[in-house]
Amino acid sequence: MGLKWSINGKYFKFFGVRVSNSKGLIDKLKPRERQSYVWAEYHGKQIDLSAPRYEARDMVLSCWIVADNAEALTKQYNSFMAEFDKSGTQRFLVEPFGKAPYIYDVILTDKSELDKEFCDGEMFGTFNITIQEPNPIKRVLYTVNPQLTISYNSPTETDIIIDGVKYQGNELVNFTKDLGSRDVVGSTGNLLINSSCLGGKHPATNLYNSEIVIQNDGVFPTVKSFYSVAIQGTGDFKMPYVEAGRYLFLRNKQITLSFYARSNYPPSSYRVTNQLTDDSWNIGTSGNGDKNGKKLTTTWQRFEITCIPVWGIVFEASNLVSFSAPQVELGNKSTAWSVAENDKHYIVIAGNIEDITNFTTNAEVLWEKI
Numbered sequence: 001m002g003l004k005w006s007i008n009g010k011y012f013k014f015f016g017v018r019v020s021n022s023k024g025l026i027d028k029l030k031p032r033e034r035q036s037y038v039w040a041e042y043h044g045k046q047i048d049l050s051a052p053r054y055e056a057r058d059m060v061l062s063c064w065i066v067a068d069n070a071e072a073l074t075k076q077y078n079s080f081m082a083e084f085d086k087s088g089t090q091r092f093l094v095e096p097f098g099k100a101p102y103i104y105d106v107i108l109t110d111k112s113e114l115d116k117e118f119c120d121g122e123m124f125g126t127f128n129i130t131i132q133e134p135n136p137i138k139r140v141l142y143t144v145n146p147q148l149t150i151s152y153n154s155p156t157e158t159d160i161i162i163d164g165v166k167y168q169g170n171e172l173v174n175f176t177k178d179l180g181s182r183d184v185v186g187s188t189g190n191l192l193i194n195s196s197c198l199g200g201k202h203p204a205t206n207l208y209n210s211e212i213v214i215q216n217d218g219v220f221p222t223v224k225s226f227y228s229v230a231i232q233g234t235g236d237f238k239m240p241y242v243e244a245g246r247y248l249f250l251r252n253k254q255i256t257l258s259f260y261a262r263s264n265y266p267p268s269s270y271r272v273t274n275q276l277t278d279d280s281w282n283i284g285t286s287g288n289g290d291k292n293g294k295k296l297t298t299t300w301q302r303f304e305i306t307c308i309p310v311w312g313i314v315f316e317a318s319n320l321v322s323f324s325a326p327q328v329e330l331g332n333k334s335t336a337w338s339v340a341e342n343d344k345h346y347i348v349i350a351g352n353i354e355d356i357t358n359f360t361t362n363a364e365v366l367w368e369k370i
Helices: 070-085
Strands: 003-007 017-023 057-067 090-096 102-108 115-119 122-133 138-143 147-153 158-162 165-169 172-178 191-194 211-216 221-227 255-262 270-274 280-282 301-307 313-317 321-330 345-350 357-361 364-367
Touching: 003 017, 003 070, 017 070, 057 070, 057 102, 070 115, 070 122, 102 345, 147 345, 158 172, 165 172
Parallel strands: none
Antiparallel strands: 003 090, 017 057, 057 122, 090 102, 102 122, 115 122, 138 345, 138 364, 147 172, 147 357, 158 165, 158 345, 191 321, 211 221, 255 301, 255 321, 270 280, 270 313
């Protein structure tokens, strides 16, 4: 696991962009020039010795990009740079080796020139981007809670920036915000689908069936919505499923599906079938279990199934089966369940952070001051 870079929720690799070098990301900021006065009758000078104030943070990223031809390279580059053409600041994240990410809200401050070179049938390009964080002193919060609460006192105005959207904080801040889902595109790794929702009845059908709606962004799919944790009856409840012509990124690729399930009255048959193939797993009490031989009980267990979907994966049960935390990954191994990227929210409070008092929040403080 290496460094992951994103702008406005879009990972650099989605655009085919890699970073070879960076400057200024975690350097000590330049102090603003202090007021001073020279007295003719004294040596040296008199300097304002109050707490320092700092200049904006300047950063430079040295990037490279590769494509099949010059036209494709130019399109990828222009699509990437267009993220910096939007109004306001842009949310820039650096996630170092699975550790706490660095969060910046930035603007582009200099031109970027793309140098192209053709080699071995591919077109390579290198370029620099110069960005600035105008309000660099900040406290960073993290939450997966769908509702955020923050309250504090501050003698000066502060910026409250939630997933890149800015709000103004005045002297007395008492802030509540429903967060929804964060847009994330091109997340790296093998994880295709997961959800931290525990759900209930489907809002449209009022039935205990499961559904994941996903979109193909050209690189990786993202979860758009998830409802329910239970599958009831003998109908073809599809979770997740591959529909012809719609979810082609899953077809003919080996995936591992993992999920948690339990039942108060475990059925003898709870069949998971890879449609149009001979693959079928009965994880009910009379079956052979999943790939590890696990069968349904009254307690929650994590099940794993590896297959190559051709049409869809169908769940059929003769009794109510509770279902939670689905995850689909490329390959034949599953990793520990983790929070979906679009359920993660990062909040920046920027300004004179050292003057804030009576601070409370339901979010985790990721960086006290950075």
